[in-house]
Structures are given as structure tokens and as C-alpha cells.
Amino acid sequence: MYTNTGVITTGALSEEIIEKLQIYRFVGYQRLMLNFEFSECTDYTSRLRFFQNNTNLELFGKIVFHPRSISNLKKNLQKIKEFKKFAVAIESSDKKILTFAANDSRVDILTFYSIDVLRNLTPGIVSLLKQTKTFLEISLIDAICTHKTKRSRVFREIYKILNLVNYREDILLFGGAEKEIRYIRGPREILSIFHAIFNIPLQKCKNILNKNPEILVQRLEQRQNPNFIESGVKIINRFNNKY
């Protein structure tokens, strides 16, 4: 199942989003992950259910945090328990915040949609991501929107990051982050962009769009099970609990 993990919903009417979802379906996606910007007063579950009722696509939700500082991030992460069905993503251009987020197992995804943010990714953060099995989400929107020299610079930056991640590790995700409908591209086209421009083997490209999102979705489903124990948690005296 081809998955796009970065469908932007902020700043758009629900009718516009439904139209967008139809185009995603036309283009060949079977599963999508909707981005919801974090705010305390919004009811995400009902919003997600509304979109799920209006399309045939398999929809999942993702809450995106834009923390200003580490303390702000800590505060926000405490509220995660309420959103078990949603993936947790963090977008920031601060290296300290990114390092903290990469270390935290509650965070599922680090998103890097724009090139300015992508520049802050260091080998250290990538290594942490691999250890905590957190995903790294990249977008090609800057490459599609821009032209000439700007586009080649964008290519260069993405190429650097892909080399840094070493694409063999299964931590990459593709998030479209298309604000306008006309920039939506199908999974087949994205595969060929990764293959023809960034020299990634086709099977590895398929993992980015197909296998890695599957792992994320499985993780989300497991989390809803009350008996599920996260990896890294050690149980002491499970059967001898007298109290």
C-alpha cells in the first residue's frame, strides 16, 4: 500500500481537503496520514472520523508539534496520552530540540519539509533516530515548486541528507506536504524521482513509500492495545505483584 504521510490540513476548509483526498486517490495512493497542527482546543478524533467517512482511502492522523524550546516540547509531550491513535511528529529548526526529540521514544517522526529545516539534520541526530526507531520524514515539495538554480540547490540538499541517512536503514518516510493541489504527485512518480535523480535503487524507494509507513501504522495499532509493552521497557515482578 503506497502511503503519503504528510497531507497538510491546516488553513484549508474541509471541502477543499476532501477534494484533495480525491486527487490523492486518483494519483494512486491507498493510505494517507493527515497532519494536524497541535492546539489544545481542537477535537482531532472527530475531524479525522469526518474525513474517514468521506473517502475510501485508509486514513490515519498525525499531530505535529512546533516546539519553541525543550521545556515547551516536554510540556507538549505530556499531553500525548490523549491521542493514542495519532502519530506524533516534531518539526523544528533548532538542533537541541531535534536531538531531544530523537532521543525520546514517544516521538514517532521528525519532519523535514523545507530545505531550511533539513540543513539542521546532523549525523548525530540520524544515529539517534536509528537507535530509537524514530522515522525521518522528507518532502520533495521544494524541488517541484522551484526552478533552475534553486531547484538544483534543493536537489543537492536532499541528496546530502539521503547519503547521510544511508537509505539502507528503514527510517525514511515520504511526506508530500503539498499545500496546493497541483503539486500532488503519485507514488510511481515519486519512486522514479528518487531513482532517477538521487540514484536510490528502486526496491529501496519502494520501502520509503510502502514498507516503512506500514511499520509505523502497525506501531500505532499496537499502541491501542492495553497489554502492549513498548520495546525498551523492562518488566520487573510481573507475576509476583502482591499489591
Next chain:
Amino acid sequence: MRFQKQRYILFEYITLKRNVRLIDKEIIRSIWESMIKLFGEYNSYFSGLWMIKFNPKECWGIIRCTNKTKEKVITALAFITEIKKVPIIFHTIKTSGTIKKVLKIQKYFYKKNRQ
């Protein structure tokens, strides 16, 4: 000249403005432009791009290219965002080695969509 294997790419498109009909020449020209922009003149002459069939009513077409440049041609299609100031989205449905199979798939695909 050494024989090169051909590939036929079945694609469809949506224009985001209503009542706009594009002709095959405009589309193939924009694919060429995108190809030259991305991969340069040297790489794009290998591709041997040719429009085999085009249906402006149902918004689909078949392009022929060489075996080795198939991915590059699809990439060039992906980078086209507008033709004559009309926003457009290309979507490749299938690539095959024979026209016969591509046409078969196209018929099946549109039957399914109409249902």
C-alpha cells in the same frame, strides 16, 4: 544503430481548469522541455520520446521511450506543473514493452473507472 528496447508509458492527466483541452503537441513539447531542463540535452536525446496515442477527451495518452530512460521520462512528467498556464497533474498508470498490452490495460482501466 544498435536496436534498443522500447517501453510504452500509459499516462493520464487532470487539468485543474475546466473546459480546457490540450493538444498532443503541447504535451509532448512540455515533456521534452522538462526532460531537457532536468537531464540536459545530451541525456534527453537517448530517450527517443514519441507520442503514440493521445485522447484529449478522456485525458490519457501513450508515450514511447527507450528502455533505459523510462524512469527519467516519468520523472520529467512528474515535474510538469503547468502547460500554457493551466495547472496540470500527470499520473503514469502503466509501462509495458508492447502497445498491445498497454491498450489492453487502458481499456480495462477505463471500464473499471466508468463502473
